Amino acid sequence: MQTEAPGYELVRANGVxxxxxxxxxxxxxxxxxxxxxxxxGWLPVMGHLAAAGYRxxxxxxxxxxxxxxxxxxxxxxxxxxxxxxxxxxxLEADRFYLCGVDWGYFLAFAAAHLxxxxxxxxxxxxxxxxxxxxxxxxxxxxxxxxVLNQLPWLAKRVIARNDFAYIDKLYRRWAPTWTITPExxxxxKATLSQPGVLDDALKYYxxxxxxxxxxxxxxxxxxxxxxxxxxxxxxRGPEDRMTVDKWWAESPALFPEGCxxxxxxxxGHFPHREDPRAFAAMLLDFFGPAAEAPS
Numbered sequence: 001m002q003t004e005a006p007g008y009e010l011v012r013a014n015g016v017x018x019x020x021x022x023x024x025x026x027x028x029x030x031x032x033x034x035x036x037x038x039x040x041g042w043l044p045v046m047g048h049l050a051a052a053g054y055r056x057x058x059x060x061x062x063x064x065x066x067x068x069x070x071x072x073x074x075x076x077x078x079x080x081x082x083x084x085x086x087x088x089x090x091l092e093a094d095r096f097y098l099c100g101v102d103w104g105y106f107l108a109f110a111a112a113h114l115x116x117x118x119x120x121x122x123x124x125x126x127x128x129x130x131x132x133x134x135x136x137x138x139x140x141x142x143x144x145x146x147v148l149n150q151l152p153w154l155a156k157r158v159i160a161r162n163d164f165a166y167i168d169k170l171y172r173r174w175a176p177t178w179t180i181t182p183e184x185x186x187x188x189k190a191t192l193s194q195p196g197v198l199d200d201a202l203k204y205y206x207x208x209x210x211x212x213x214x215x216x217x218x219x220x221x222x223x224x225x226x227x228x229x230x231x232x233x234x235x236r237g238p239e240d241r242m243t244v245d246k247w248w249a250e251s252p253a254l255f256p257e258g259c260x261x262x263x264x265x266x267x268g269h270f271p272h273r274e275d276p277r278a279f280a281a282m283l284l285d286f287f288g289p290a291a292e293a294p295s
Contacts (some may be wrong), residue, residue, distance in 0.1 A: 008066050013086035014079075017068035020059040020087075024050025027120075027293035028093040029283075030084065031058040031272075034102020035201055036167050036188040038064060041273050048280030053290030054097075059087055061103065063200025064191055075203040076211060078220050081110025085118060094118070095294055097287055101125035101272060103204055109224060116229045120294045123233040123283055125271070127247035128254040130225035143242050145170060149205040156198055164189040175268030177239045184273070233260045233286040237267035237274065260286060 008019040023046040031042040039058040046056035060067035100108030112119040211217030264271035
């Protein structure tokens with residue numbers, strides 16, 4: 001059904017009212033955005049996938065309007081993975097393709113690990129979670145926003161100051177070769193400025209830190225760091241400052257079903273937005289012809 005937000009449709013998945021954009025028909029490709037971004041960031045890629053015979057859908061993550069918040073106030077990676085599996089089921093897809101960047105990367109891995117039989121192929125914008133760490137000082141500095149986001153009272157003040165100018169700063173830091181126009185960040189700023197949305201967006205960060213540090217997070221750690229039994233494409237923007245070559249070198253051994261590692265030349269942290277044509281071509285080369293998609 002249509003929501004009040006133009007262009008979006010709505011389904012209920014795992015107790016969440018998930019709004020999503022959809023284009024095309026054919027095998028389902030689910031595209032997951034991250035922070036600070038929205039489902040609309042996928043629109044140029046969706047057009048290429050639809051033209052190739054796929055149905056491309058991009059949900060707004062729980063807590064990001066026009067989707068509703070998590071009904072259990074649970075923004076853990078495991079809960080997000082369950083929600084994305086329920087989302088594909090609500091769209092009547094027995095098997096589907098899954099692609100995630102930033103937070104979408106974590107949720108995509110969680111979904112693939114929870115139910116590898118449902119995910120035909122996985123494309124993820126980072127190295128395998130088991131190979132990632134933050135002992136490298138350069139990466140720790142590039143990801144210092146994650147530390148700020150553990151302090152919601154301070155983070156909200158810093159992020160919202162001067163009409164969310166902090167969002168522009170993050171984009172320039174993470175994608176240094178991309179010309180950041182006001183239009184590039186306008187949708188993220190408008191979304192995060194709505195009542196309660198920034199609170200929910202920051203909860204993803206706090207939930208992940210709890211999973212990393214607390215005994216109660218052991219099941220989530222096991223879920224993320226197990227081998228991935230789905231054919232996988234790992235993609236990266238060479239200009240992204242939040243990554244280390246060592247992580248990528250260690251990753252292929254964690255994919256029993258095979259793994260491709262591909263650079264999207266000239267891009268940083270948002271390759272799907274910095275060069276959507278090249279990004280879509282990379283996905284289509286990995287997914288293969290829509291007519292041959294597994295069912």
